[in-house]
Amino acid sequence: MALILSGSAQAETVFVTLEKDNALAVVDPVAGKLLQTIDIGQRPRGIALSPDYKYLYVATSDDDTVKMIDTETYLEVAQLPSGEDPETFALNPEGDRLYVSNEDDNLVTVIDVFKQQEIAQIKVGVEPEGIAVSPDNQWVVSASETTNMIHWIDPATHTIVENTLVDPRPRAVSFTADSTQLWVTSEMAGTLMILDVKTKQIIKTIRLDIPGVNADKIQPVGVVIDKQRRWGYVAIGPANRVAVINAQTFEVEKFLLVGQRVWNLAFSPDQKRLYSTNGRSNDISIIDLERHKVTKSIAVGRFPWGVVSKP
Amino acid sequence: MMHKKIKLMLYRLKPEILLVLCCLTSSAYSAELQLIKVAYITQEKKIPAALSNLDVFIPQKGLAGTELAITDNNTTGQFTQQRFQLKKIIVPVDEDVIEAYKQQLLDDTVFIIANLSVENLTRLADLQENQDKLIFDASTTDDSLRNSQCRDNVLHMLPSRAMRADALAQYLLKKKWRHWFVVSGLRQEDQSYVHAIRRAAKRFGMKIVGDKQWTHTYDARRTAQSDVPVFTQGVDYDVLVVADEQGLFGEYLAYRTWIPRPVVGTQGLVPSAWHRTHEQWGGVQMQNRFKAAAGRWMEEQDYGTYLAVRSIGEASVRTQSNNMQTIKDYLLSDDFALQGYKGNPLSFRAWNGQLRQPVLLAAARSLVSVAPIEGFLHSKTVLDTLGYDQAESACGQPLENITNESSVKPQENGEKPVFNWQTLLQKLLDKVK
Numbered sequence: 001m002a003l004i005l006s007g008s009a010q011a012e013t014v015f016v017t018l019e020k021d022n023a024l025a026v027v028d029p030v031a032g033k034l035l036q037t038i039d040i041g042q043r044p045r046g047i048a049l050s051p052d053y054k055y056l057y058v059a060t061s062d063d064d065t066v067k068m069i070d071t072e073t074y075l076e077v078a079q080l081p082s083g084e085d086p087e088t089f090a091l092n093p094e095g096d097r098l099y100v101s102n103e104d105d106n107l108v109t110v111i112d113v114f115k116q117q118e119i120a121q122i123k124v125g126v127e128p129e130g131i132a133v134s135p136d137n138q139w140v141v142s143a144s145e146t147t148n149m150i151h152w153i154d155p156a157t158h159t160i161v162e163n164t165l166v167d168p169r170p171r172a173v174s175f176t177a178d179s180t181q182l183w184v185t186s187e188m189a190g191t192l193m194i195l196d197v198k199t200k201q202i203i204k205t206i207r208l209d210i211p212g213v214n215a216d217k218i219q220p221v222g223v224v225i226d227k228q229r230r231w232g233y234v235a236i237g238p239a240n241r242v243a244v245i246n247a248q249t250f251e252v253e254k255f256l257l258v259g260q261r262v263w264n265l266a267f268s269p270d271q272k273r274l275y276s277t278n279g280r281s282n283d284i285s286i287i288d289l290e291r292h293k294v295t296k297s298i299a300v301g302r303f304p305w306g307v308v309s310k311p
Numbered sequence: 312m313m314h315k316k317i318k319l320m321l322y323r324l325k326p327e328i329l330l331v332l333c334c335l336t337s338s339a340y341s342a343e344l345q346l347i348k349v350a351y352i353t354q355e356k357k358i359p360a361a362l363s364n365l366d367v368f369i370p371q372k373g374l375a376g377t378e379l380a381i382t383d384n385n386t387t388g389q390f391t392q393q394r395f396q397l398k399k400i401i402v403p404v405d406e407d408v409i410e411a412y413k414q415q416l417l418d419d420t421v422f423i424i425a426n427l428s429v430e431n432l433t434r435l436a437d438l439q440e441n442q443d444k445l446i447f448d449a450s451t452t453d454d455s456l457r458n459s460q461c462r463d464n465v466l467h468m469l470p471s472r473a474m475r476a477d478a479l480a481q482y483l484l485k486k487k488w489r490h491w492f493v494v495s496g497l498r499q500e501d502q503s504y505v506h507a508i509r510r511a512a513k514r515f516g517m518k519i520v521g522d523k524q525w526t527h528t529y530d531a532r533r534t535a536q537s538d539v540p541v542f543t544q545g546v547d548y549d550v551l552v553v554a555d556e557q558g559l560f561g562e563y564l565a566y567r568t569w570i571p572r573p574v575v576g577t578q579g580l581v582p583s584a585w586h587r588t589h590e591q592w593g594g595v596q597m598q599n600r601f602k603a604a605a606g607r608w609m610e611e612q613d614y615g616t617y618l619a620v621r622s623i624g625e626a627s628v629r630t631q632s633n634n635m636q637t638i639k640d641y642l643l644s645d646d647f648a649l650q651g652y653k654g655n656p657l658s659f660r661a662w663n664g665q666l667r668q669p670v671l672l673a674a675a676r677s678l679v680s681v682a683p684i685e686g687f688l689h690s691k692t693v694l695d696t697l698g699y700d701q702a703e704s705a706c707g708q709p710l711e712n713i714t715n716e717s718s719v720k721p722q723e724n725g726e727k728p729v730f731n732w733q734t735l736l737q738k739l740l741d742k743v744k
Contacts, residue, residue: 147387218446
């Protein structure tokens with residue numbers, strides 16, 4: 001392993017959770033190769049890296065835990081008390097707090113990562129799903145799919161300060177790097193909403209209609225925005241496409257055809273590439289962000305769900 | 312939540328102004344809380360005759376769905392300063408539903424969830440005092456209630472028999488299983504089911520090659536093993552379509568027919584609103600949450616009552632109102648989109664109050680498909696390829712104006728039905744004349 005990692009100056013490792021293989025795929029995106037597959041636990045979904053890239057966090061939903069994995073040895077360091085059926089979670093910028101959505105219990109569980117302790121549970125709306133921490137650490141936002149709300153949680157007090165009613169079945173949430181905007185996808189309305197963090201109001205709603213694709217296939221899920229806020233990207237589930245959105249004008253630039261049931265997205269550390277997990281075609285797509293072109297797809301295993309990338 | 316927010320604010324204030332503020336905020340708090348009253352009415356049922364003891368009789372189908380949705384609405388309500396209150400009216404078997412309703416219901420409750428027979432639902436809807444209320448029919452599948460017998464104050468949550476039959480027909484057309492042998496029971500409901508099946512067959516260009524009634528008059532000493540082969544002999548068909556809603560003989564048919572053919576309809580491959588095999592589109596969350604709350608699988612009636620209460624919740628959260636007309640207008644508008652765990656957002660057909668929704672096609676232990684099947688097109692929404700479309704609806708107009716022509720038709724090659732503009736145009740022209 002050490003040999004492979006030190007073999008190239010541009011070495012980069014991509015980790016993908018495989019929901020139906022109970023495993024983690026390790027991919028070299030530069031060489032375009034699946035390096036290895038590691039058994040990880042039951043139904044792995046959400047995945048995140050610590051800010052120093054030393055640890056990988058993986059929600060193994062059916063084990064009711066978030067596992068902490070050493071990124072060099074791939075050995076399990078700890079199991080965090082995530083509450084039941086963890087699916088999505090978010091790490092704060094310092095990397096010492098983990099916020100987990102407990103979908104069946106209408107809760108957000110707050111974990112002290114290094115003490116490996118639950119420190120709070122926050123009651124939110126019905127079926128919380130998407131969760132994110134603002135880069136300035138001022139807000140934790142939780143999207144509840146059946147309540148159709150964004151809950152604005154103060155990380156200092158663990159209380160909900162405000163709520164924003166959004167389009168039905170909000171799925172994923174993502175802050176811009178400057179923490180001024182929150183981007184939210186609605187799976188049922190087929191929209192992307194831009195919220196102003198200061199006012200907590202929707203300032204723009206973008207319908208992601210694709211010519212020639214049935215409206216019921218437009219189910220936006222994962223969303224990411226680049227650091228300069230030039231482009232935003234939205235995975236549109238069963239439409240098998242990633243929308244490229246101008247993050248200044250909010251115009252949809254184009255749709256990139258990727259694999260089937262595209263779910264989640266992650267940038268390479270240098271933000272030159274974007275990776276998408278394609279659940280039904282069992283692969284990930286690599287998108288070149290300078291040309292906005294899909295350059296490669298790599299078979300990784302059954303039902304790839306979450307993805308992160310480490311230099 | 313509100314309390315916590317207030318408390319936090321109070322810590323920062325001087326004690327002398329605290330008292331004044333305390334009273335102000337608490338009165339403001341109670342004034343802000345909006346109450347939405349919902350009534351649930353049903354009648355207890357006698358344990359019906361059944362073919363086997365495998366399926367345990369569930370005495371209160373529908374109640375747990377109502378309660379779960381009230382809890383969900385209140386979870387949301389804590390953020391919108393709304394409170395949903397449930398009044399249950401459960402009428403014993405031998406008592407009159409309408410009498411019980413009149414005695415127990417408080418006048419200011421305007422949202423009624425009805426889990427009643429067709430007859431009692433109609434009586435309830437026709438009560439003078441209910442003309443300004445909104446009734447959610449959470450259990451009937453009757454087509455006449457959605458057509459000539461429709462009521463302006465009733466919304467229907469479950470798919471009608473016509474929607475179910477169309478869902479089945481779309482799938483069978485896709486499989487090219489176009490020759491149907493229809494077997495029905497003697498009960499009125501079974502005949503209504505057959506009516507829907509015949510309508511679907513005509514709509515989608517199917518051929519009914521056999522049509523028989525199961526009369527239960529066979530010699531009791533003989534068994535299904537010998538009866539069914541004889542009963543199904545002499546007809547060449549692709550599928551056996553059975554209409555036996557109560558389940559008195561339908562389960563006998565599979566594996567016992569003269570020639571080897573699948574069974575569909577009320578047994579075998581069954582079109583339904585909700586099924587325990589359904590997991591997609593967040594369905595597994597719904598199944599899990601319901602099981603945790605009720606200790607059993609969610610039944611269709613629970614799905615119906617759940618959606619009814621959730622409709623009220625969604626509309627009142629979006630409009631910030633508990634007013635009947637405001638809620639009803641919102642529900643029937645294009646803005647209303649209800650999460651029903653079946654992919655497409657659900658909405659109401661304004662012309663007859665039917666909730667448009669996908670129909671599941673399920674075998675006992677496997678979800679086979681979900682209708683509308685891909686390729687069946689419609690000019691407005693593919694969900695309207697199921698059941699009576701606007702142009703065919705007999706709701707709100709005399710029967711003679713209604714044609715049996717459908718706006719959804721198979722193309723020449725019989726593969727992909729498309730919206731028939733000529734029929735619609737002709738109808739519009741007729742109206743102008």
